[in-house]
Amino acid sequence: MTTxxxxxxxxxxxxxxxIKVGVLPFFLVAALVIFTALSSxxxxxQNLVNVARQSVYLVLVSMGQMLVLISxxxxxxxxxxxxxxxxxxxLGMVWFAGIFPDALWLAIMLGAFMGFGAAxxxxxxxxxxxxxxxxxxxxxxxxxxxxxxGLALFLTGGVPVSNLPFAFGDTFGFGRLWGVPVPVIIALIxxxxxxxxxxxxxxxxxxxxxxxxxxxxxxxxxxxxxTLMIAYIICALIASLTGLxxxxxxxxxxxxxxxxIALESIAACVIAGVSLRGGIGRVENVVLGAFFIALxxxxxxxxxxxxxxxxxxxxxxxxxAVIFDQMxxxxxxxxx
Amino acid sequence: MTSTSLIETKALTKRxxxxxxxxxxxxxxxxGEVHVLFGENGAGKSTxxxxxxxxxxxxKGSIVLxxxxxxxxxxxxxxxxxxxxxxxEFSLIPTLTVAQNIFLGWEPRKGPxxxxxxxxxxxxxMLLELGFDINPNAIVAQLSRAQxxxxxxxxxxxxxxxxLILDEPTASLTDKEVDHLFEFVIGLKxxxxxxxxxxxxxxxFSRIANRVTVLRDGGKIGTVDMADTxxxxxxxxxxxxxxxxxxxxxxxxxxxxxLSVEKLRTAGIHDATFEVRAGEVxxxxxLVGSGKSRLFRTVMGLTTRVSGKVTLHGKDISQAPTRDIIxxxxxxxxxxxxxxxxxxxKSATENLAINLVMGDKVGGNSQLVxxxxxxxxxxxxxxYVELQESYxxxxxxxxxGGNQQKVLFGKCFGQNADIIIFDEPTVGVDMGTxxxxxxxxxxxxxxxxxxxxxxxxxxxxxxLSHRMIxxxxxxxxxxxxxxxxxxxxxxxxxxxxxGAKI
Numbered sequence: 001m002t003t004x005x006x007x008x009x010x011x012x013x014x015x016x017x018x019i020k021v022g023v024l025p026f027f028l029v030a031a032l033v034i035f036t037a038l039s040s041x042x043x044x045x046q047n048l049v050n051v052a053r054q055s056v057y058l059v060l061v062s063m064g065q066m067l068v069l070i071s072x073x074x075x076x077x078x079x080x081x082x083x084x085x086x087x088x089x090x091l092g093m094v095w096f097a098g099i100f101p102d103a104l105w106l107a108i109m110l111g112a113f114m115g116f117g118a119a120x121x122x123x124x125x126x127x128x129x130x131x132x133x134x135x136x137x138x139x140x141x142x143x144x145x146x147x148x149x150g151l152a153l154f155l156t157g158g159v160p161v162s163n164l165p166f167a168f169g170d171t172f173g174f175g176r177l178w179g180v181p182v183p184v185i186i187a188l189i190x191x192x193x194x195x196x197x198x199x200x201x202x203x204x205x206x207x208x209x210x211x212x213x214x215x216x217x218x219x220x221x222x223x224x225x226x227t228l229m230i231a232y233i234i235c236a237l238i239a240s241l242t243g244l245x246x247x248x249x250x251x252x253x254x255x256x257x258x259x260x261i262a263l264e265s266i267a268a269c270v271i272a273g274v275s276l277r278g279g280i281g282r283v284e285n286v287v288l289g290a291f292f293i294a295l296x297x298x299x300x301x302x303x304x305x306x307x308x309x310x311x312x313x314x315x316x317x318x319x320x321a322v323i324f325d326q327m328x329x330x331x332x333x334x335x336x
Numbered sequence: 337m338t339s340t341s342l343i344e345t346k347a348l349t350k351r352x353x354x355x356x357x358x359x360x361x362x363x364x365x366x367x368g369e370v371h372v373l374f375g376e377n378g379a380g381k382s383t384x385x386x387x388x389x390x391x392x393x394x395x396k397g398s399i400v401l402x403x404x405x406x407x408x409x410x411x412x413x414x415x416x417x418x419x420x421x422x423x424x425e426f427s428l429i430p431t432l433t434v435a436q437n438i439f440l441g442w443e444p445r446k447g448p449x450x451x452x453x454x455x456x457x458x459x460x461x462m463l464l465e466l467g468f469d470i471n472p473n474a475i476v477a478q479l480s481r482a483q484x485x486x487x488x489x490x491x492x493x494x495x496x497x498x499x500l501i502l503d504e505p506t507a508s509l510t511d512k513e514v515d516h517l518f519e520f521v522i523g524l525k526x527x528x529x530x531x532x533x534x535x536x537x538x539x540x541f542s543r544i545a546n547r548v549t550v551l552r553d554g555g556k557i558g559t560v561d562m563a564d565t566x567x568x569x570x571x572x573x574x575x576x577x578x579x580x581x582x583x584x585x586x587x588x589x590x591x592x593x594x595l596s597v598e599k600l601r602t603a604g605i606h607d608a609t610f611e612v613r614a615g616e617v618x619x620x621x622x623l624v625g626s627g628k629s630r631l632f633r634t635v636m637g638l639t640t641r642v643s644g645k646v647t648l649h650g651k652d653i654s655q656a657p658t659r660d661i662i663x664x665x666x667x668x669x670x671x672x673x674x675x676x677x678x679x680x681x682k683s684a685t686e687n688l689a690i691n692l693v694m695g696d697k698v699g700g701n702s703q704l705v706x707x708x709x710x711x712x713x714x715x716x717x718x719x720y721v722e723l724q725e726s727y728x729x730x731x732x733x734x735x736x737g738g739n740q741q742k743v744l745f746g747k748c749f750g751q752n753a754d755i756i757i758f759d760e761p762t763v764g765v766d767m768g769t770x771x772x773x774x775x776x777x778x779x780x781x782x783x784x785x786x787x788x789x790x791x792x793x794x795x796x797x798x799x800l801s802h803r804m805i806x807x808x809x810x811x812x813x814x815x816x817x818x819x820x821x822x823x824x825x826x827x828x829x830x831x832x833x834x835g836a837k838i
Contacts, residue, residue, distance in 0.1 A: 104823075198705075201703055201705060202703055202704070202705055205689070206693075206694075212679030213675075213678065213680070213681075215670075215675060215676040216687075217678060218674055218679070219660060219670055219692070220660070220662070220690045220691050220694050220747065221659040221751070222690075222694055223657065223659055223693075275681070279679060279681060279682065280681060307754075313624055329681065332681055332733075333680065333733040333734070334733075
């Protein structure tokens with residue numbers, strides 16, 4: 001009965017790519033064109049490798065953020081997980097290094113586990129609030145974000161925790177393995193694990209189902225509450241890992257690490273086609289989305305855009321991406 | 337025909353890209369008559385009234401009101417000429433009061449401020465005049481659906497009423513409320529108002545209708561006087577097939593008890609006791625609000641259980657969570673496929689995959705998903721439920737109600753269930769698809785599964801089931817089987833008041 005007029009040509013292709021992948025390919029092309037025009041240094045191998053290294057932290061956090069977005073919520077407390085991990089693990093390392101001065105790696109390990117523990121608490125509180133008490137994810141993670149940030153500042157009195165074991169920063173901040181920076185290797189491993197998790201495991205499939213329609217998921221024998229909890233805990237854990245890597249990079253425990261990363265990671269996900277309504281999103285696109293944000297920041301630096309203006313542009317980009325997301329969702333639903 | 341037409345359409349046509357929604361339909365309404373529009377979903381009823389109501393603009397053809405050709409660009413245009421429509425989807429703001437809703441956009445003012453006193457007084461008068469017992473100060477969200485509909489109707493009366501269009505007004509009303517609505521409609525008839533009435537409930541027509549126009553696939557099949565026709569003739573006109581061809585004969589199986597419910601009690605359900613048996617279709621009938629759906633939602637653990645015992649295969653599942661009950665072999669199909677059944681932005685295959693991933697049919701207990709197996713099983717299921725191949729990879733939101741329901745049916749084949757509960761299995765589904773879905777129910781029952789069919793469509797439950805339970809006011813008022821399953825018997829127990837406790 002319905003015979004759609006077959007339109008071909010560039011416009012149709014653009015529409016199909018937009019429906020399938022979202023706005024990211026267009027943003028990437030635009031960024032490449034604009035920044036190549038603005039700065040001759042932008043499109044060089046050296047610079048792109050640099051961007052890849054800088055983007056590691058955002059790539060990691062964005063993958064956690066993606067998981068929570070797909071489950072139908074979002075996590076504004078990723079920055080807090082980072083700060084709390086940084087402060088707690090740094091305090092732990094310094095303290096244990098005092099107790100076991102001859103076993104620095106043991107101290108580093110114990111400190112790192114304390115940091116993970118703190119982040120698990122953040123994820124657990126978020127998860128319990130959202131899944132069991134049905135607090136809106138916005139309020140829950142916003143509240144936890146304030147609690148965690150306050151705790152991190154309280155623990156340190158606002159002063160960075162220094163005197164970390166040198167081996168920590170040397171390995172995880174600046175170390176290289178086979179010529180590749182250690183954070184990049186860790187990020188690559190995480191990407192592979194996340195990709196496997198989302199596309200190959202039952203749990204990953206359940207996250208998509210819960211985000212797509214939580215009631216339908218429940219009627220398909222899925223433990224929706226547990227699934228939501230796991231999403232928030234994994235998100236906090238990945239943020240925590242990022243917090244450790246950043247702590248190694250700055251060689252001190254700082255309560256103000258990751259202050260802008262909640263916005264950046266949500267922007268990266270939305271640009272990469274993760275739906276804010278949940279249920280839709282792909283790991284590989286999110287990695288590219290985070291890379292795009294890092295690329296845009298690098299390009300703006302090279303083009304000497306002030307950091308204040310960069311904030312303006314990043315916010316605007318996020319809103320623009322959400323507008324495109326709305327359009328895309330409507331196109332998916334209606335088939336037009 | 338003595339009286340002249342109040343409103344008339346001539347060769348009215350509506351074409352959407354690729355679809356002819358309404359094909360050259362002539363329709364007329366006389367003053368003081370109730371004219372029913374009857375047809376399956378997608379037959380063009382809504383398209384026709386949307387153009388009369390001014391919500392849609394015709395592609396071709398004309399609308400004639402009182403002898404003059406008219407063109408409506410907006411709903412307000414049509415209202416100015418005295419045509420009011422109460423759509424199925426209400427246009428009420430749930431957080432505002434009845435009076436505020438009635439006067440939304442027409443608020444009486446005192447200087448620059450809204451005159452709440454006058455608004456309340458006028459609303460009260462309007463409700464009284466229409467015979468609706470509703471407090472104008474009540475918040476709309478707290479009213480029953482029937483009362484909300486009355487507010488919706490009241491809201492339509494801001495001017496001179498010539499034509500009232502009611503789109504499925506009784507779909508969610510209890511019988512008393514329906515009586516009230518009909519009295520009101522008959523009152524309007526006496527005043528010379530013409531009423532266009534859309535409904536699927538064929539049993540209502542003889543009570544109010546003067547004429548019936550049947551539409552199918554966008555075209556008009558015919559207009560008949562209600563006095564000259566009967567239900568079967570109308571159904572045949574609507575579907576193009578005889579009623580026997582719709583419901584299959586289902587052979588009854590072993591009858592071993594699989595699920596037994598004893599004195600189940602929860603808010604709105606009192607001491608329900610019944611059994612579900614293998615190879616048998618158990619029909620569950622009752623009015624809207626009788627608790628027929630709630631009873632099985634309680635069995636499934638979807639609402640809190642207060643007391644009573646539910647035993648499945650000899651195992652007590654009275655307090656088990658929904659997911660465990662599903663894993664133990666009971667599958668429940670939601671009556672609301674959009675809100676509870678399907679993930680609308682995903683494809684049919686992806687929707688089926690969720691149950692396959694969670695179920696025990698493929699992959700066993702492995703935490704890793706074997707997508708190749710899942711996808712090939714999804715193809716098997718899609719073939720089985722006769723979902724066309726071109727629909728399988730489209731988001732289900734783009735499918736018709738019938739095809740969405742096929743996907744929902746497919747979900748119950750994702751796991752090895754031996755009890756399948758269909759809650760309103762054919763709501764918003766066209767007759768052709770219905771027949772296909774009934775065949776699936778037949779095959780399930782005849783393969784030895786226990787099937788429960790909960791439905792507000794009485795012919796559907798009566799024709800499919802071997803045994804029936806009837807609910808009224810939250811208690812089981814009758815269990816009928818064999819020759820006792822007649823329409824009069826069932827209807828009698830619909831209104832049984834013995835167990836009523838509010």
